[in-house]
Amino acid sequence: MEIDTDLLIIGGGTAGCLAAVEAKELDPDLKVTILEKAHIERSGCLAGGINAINVYIHEGESPESYVRWARWYAMGLLREDLALTMAREINKAIEKVEKWGLPIPKDDKGRYLRRGRWGIHVFGESIKPILAKAVKNAEVDVYNRVVVTNLLTKREKVIGAVGFGVRNGDFYLVRAKATIVATGGAAGLYKPKNDGEAHHKIWYSPFNTGTGYAVGIRAGAEMTSFEMRFNAIRIKDVNAPIGTIAVGFNAPVINSKGEKFMQKNYAHLGGEAAPTPLRVHGPMEEIRNGRGPCYIDTRRLNDKDLRRLKEEYLDEYPTLVLYLASNGIDLKNRFLEIYGTDPYIVGGHCNAGYWINTDRSTTLEGLYAIGDVAGGASSKFVGGCFAEGIIAARAAVDYICNKNALEEVDPELVDKERYRTFAPLWRYKEGRHGPTPKEMELRLQKVMDEYVGGVHQFYLITEKGLEIAKIEIKALKEQAENLIARDLHELMLAHELIDRLDVAEVLIHHLLYRKETRWPGFQDRVEYPHLDDKNWLVFVNSRKNPKTGEIEVFTRPYEQIVPGDRYNP
Amino acid sequence: MLTIVIHHEKCTGCKGMKEPLCVKLCPGDLIMIKNEKSFIRDPGDCWDCMACVKSCPYGAIETKLPYELGYKDAHLIPKRKGKIIVWELVYSDGRREVFERQVRL
Numbered sequence: 001m002e003i004d005t006d007l008l009i010i011g012g013g014t015a016g017c018l019a020a021v022e023a024k025e026l027d028p029d030l031k032v033t034i035l036e037k038a039h040i041e042r043s044g045c046l047a048g049g050i051n052a053i054n055v056y057i058h059e060g061e062s063p064e065s066y067v068r069w070a071r072w073y074a075m076g077l078l079r080e081d082l083a084l085t086m087a088r089e090i091n092k093a094i095e096k097v098e099k100w101g102l103p104i105p106k107d108d109k110g111r112y113l114r115r116g117r118w119g120i121h122v123f124g125e126s127i128k129p130i131l132a133k134a135v136k137n138a139e140v141d142v143y144n145r146v147v148v149t150n151l152l153t154k155r156e157k158v159i160g161a162v163g164f165g166v167r168n169g170d171f172y173l174v175r176a177k178a179t180i181v182a183t184g185g186a187a188g189l190y191k192p193k194n195d196g197e198a199h200h201k202i203w204y205s206p207f208n209t210g211t212g213y214a215v216g217i218r219a220g221a222e223m224t225s226f227e228m229r230f231n232a233i234r235i236k237d238v239n240a241p242i243g244t245i246a247v248g249f250n251a252p253v254i255n256s257k258g259e260k261f262m263q264k265n266y267a268h269l270g271g272e273a274a275p276t277p278l279r280v281h282g283p284m285e286e287i288r289n290g291r292g293p294c295y296i297d298t299r300r301l302n303d304k305d306l307r308r309l310k311e312e313y314l315d316e317y318p319t320l321v322l323y324l325a326s327n328g329i330d331l332k333n334r335f336l337e338i339y340g341t342d343p344y345i346v347g348g349h350c351n352a353g354y355w356i357n358t359d360r361s362t363t364l365e366g367l368y369a370i371g372d373v374a375g376g377a378s379s380k381f382v383g384g385c386f387a388e389g390i391i392a393a394r395a396a397v398d399y400i401c402n403k404n405a406l407e408e409v410d411p412e413l414v415d416k417e418r419y420r421t422f423a424p425l426w427r428y429k430e431g432r433h434g435p436t437p438k439e440m441e442l443r444l445q446k447v448m449d450e451y452v453g454g455v456h457q458f459y460l461i462t463e464k465g466l467e468i469a470k471i472e473i474k475a476l477k478e479q480a481e482n483l484i485a486r487d488l489h490e491l492m493l494a495h496e497l498i499d500r501l502d503v504a505e506v507l508i509h510h511l512l513y514r515k516e517t518r519w520p521g522f523q524d525r526v527e528y529p530h531l532d533d534k535n536w537l538v539f540v541n542s543r544k545n546p547k548t549g550e551i552e553v554f555t556r557p558y559e560q561i562v563p564g565d566r567y568n569p
Numbered sequence: 570m571l572t573i574v575i576h577h578e579k580c581t582g583c584k585g586m587k588e589p590l591c592v593k594l595c596p597g598d599l600i601m602i603k604n605e606k607s608f609i610r611d612p613g614d615c616w617d618c619m620a621c622v623k624s625c626p627y628g629a630i631e632t633k634l635p636y637e638l639g640y641k642d643a644h645l646i647p648k649r650k651g652k653i654i655v656w657e658l659v660y661s662d663g664r665r666e667v668f669e670r671q672v673r674l
Binding site: 130166194200326 | 572593594595596597598610612613614615616617618619620632633634635636637638639640641642643644645647654656658659660661662666668670671672673674
């Protein structure tokens with residue numbers, strides 16, 4: 001199938017939907033196309049719903065006060081220009097989604113109900129169908145069940161993308177005047193905490209497999225801060241978020257001795273509200289040193305609180321409620337254990353992603369990045385993804401209007417991409433032998449867990465381990481040349497695996513390069529255990545050299561825009 | 570050993586529809602039709618988003634925790650009614666709780 005469009009958006013999730021609608025509002029004559037791997041009504045991070053939006057600029061706060069907090073929360077290293085531009089748009093973006101039908105509870109003065117210093121409560125079980133409807137009403141062309149396999153480039157300029165239909169088996173060739181990457185980040189790089197039947201009971205969507213990063217890496221886009229992994233502290237077993245209890249109900253975490261160790265050990269860094277890496281580092285250190293299990297202490301909650309707690313989980317993570325019922329857990333008598341998750345690579349909570357300008361353009365002409373794949377501005381969460389969608393749409397529409405032409409695609413390139421897309425399927429049909437995506441997934445996850453600081457290693461990363469992992473990933477990439485796929489579903493899994501290998505390779509290079517520990521819990525470099533502002537108050541960036549195929553790693557300077565003590569907001 | 574259970578006595582395969590809602594909406598592309606019934610390809614690949622459970626017009630799909638995470642005899646049944654969703658929670662010991670949540674303005 002051949003599609004010509006003005007604006008192509010890869011991924012119809014939180015950020016992509018906002019970008020699509022904004023572009024159509026700016027210019028209704030524009031042809032806007034979304035390629036979505038699943039179905040836009042229930043795809044991506046928000047498939048199950050949300051119960052809060054974690055950043056809103058409340059009365060008494062400002063974009064600058066947000067940046068001071070987000071900078072401290074990221075251990076002093078943040079793209080303040082990106083955070084500021086996002087924060088200036090965020091309230092309008094949330095109000096826009098409210099108008100589309102998202103119920104947001106208010107106090108008697110008509111203000112959104114606060115959750116913590118920055119968050120608001122929402123009744124977000126249907127957030128995704130609501131966003132999908134807005135996209136439909138805006139007359140955006142949505143192609144569901146299309147897996148994007150590569151960007152099309154011409155002299156460092158992105159001119160479209162290719163992929164295949166999981167339902168129809170068609171090859172998709174999309175020519176676009178501008179392209180926005182809006183996919184999720186990367187899960188499934190690491191061995192998860194649960195095995196077998198429960199291996200996808202992870203916090204981050206297991207269907208977010210780093211494709212948005214991988215297509216950019218292969219096209220030669222510059223990436224930043226992959227080494228700032230996201231290792232979340234979550235309810236053990238089901239990996240449910242703990243913010244709902246900790247922030248929503250002010251419940252402290254305790255170790256097996258009943259000590260409030262966050263308040264004790266990290267008082268100078270905010271205690272229970274310490275920067276997010278420390279909130280996983282704290283409990284994991286307790287457990288590693290024999291003071292586990294760790295719990296979230298719900299004993300102060302009354303019956304009404306406990307009922308409200310279940311209601312809020314039903315909006316976002318119903319599995320937790322089923323978990324309580326299945327195991328007969330009464331939170332008044334038994335506390336929930338907390339534990340770290342497998343590591344994820346995300347730009348929504350952390351800084352990992354494309355290196356972008358304030359208009360969300362990447363280092364490749366014609367390509368923009370938003371949401372989880374956009375780097376540098378951690379703690380943007382759902383609201384920040386909305387805002388970035390709007391910002392990128394403005395810039396992309398402006399670019400389209402100024403440089404109004406589709407580029408011809410070299411037929412040889414099309415043939416090459418078609419072969420690359422379908423090769424695993426064709427190899428199987430020819431009776432060739434090779435590993436299946438699931439076999440390779442297990443090997444990748446084992447390597448990453450054991451040598452690149454997985455949750456089973458308490459996230460500890462050694463220089464030697466990284467060197468071994470580099471060799472293992474190289475071998476796996478060679479193996480991937482023989483991947484087989486028995487049907488279109490497996491072909492999707494095959495490409496997801498190929499994409500995760502590219503992300504894992506870049507991640508290892510980033511971890512090796514930063515010789516300090518800036519984010520204990522996210523990035524514990526055993527040989528370099530301390531934060532070192534003198535040498536490492538910089539962004540670690542990388543680019544795959546298109547000629548040599550080598551990952552080149554280098555630094556970019558940090559710029560402080562908002563004055564103040566970076567370690568004391 | 571399941572994450573969703575498709576009750577085949579209730580599943581009609583949504584005959585006549587181009588694509589049943591469970592097949593259409595699953596974010597992981599995990600549900601398919603075989604002999605006019607829905608099946609999950611690989612139960613372990615389910616994320617528990619419950620998109621299929623909430624959308625099934627016959628209430629034929631139920632989320633279950635894998636045994637390693639929870640014993641089997643509890644139920645969580647969502648039913649969408651206009652602008653609200655009603656959740657029925659049944660504990661292993663038979664206790665029952667019902668929750669109503671607004672989902673649209």
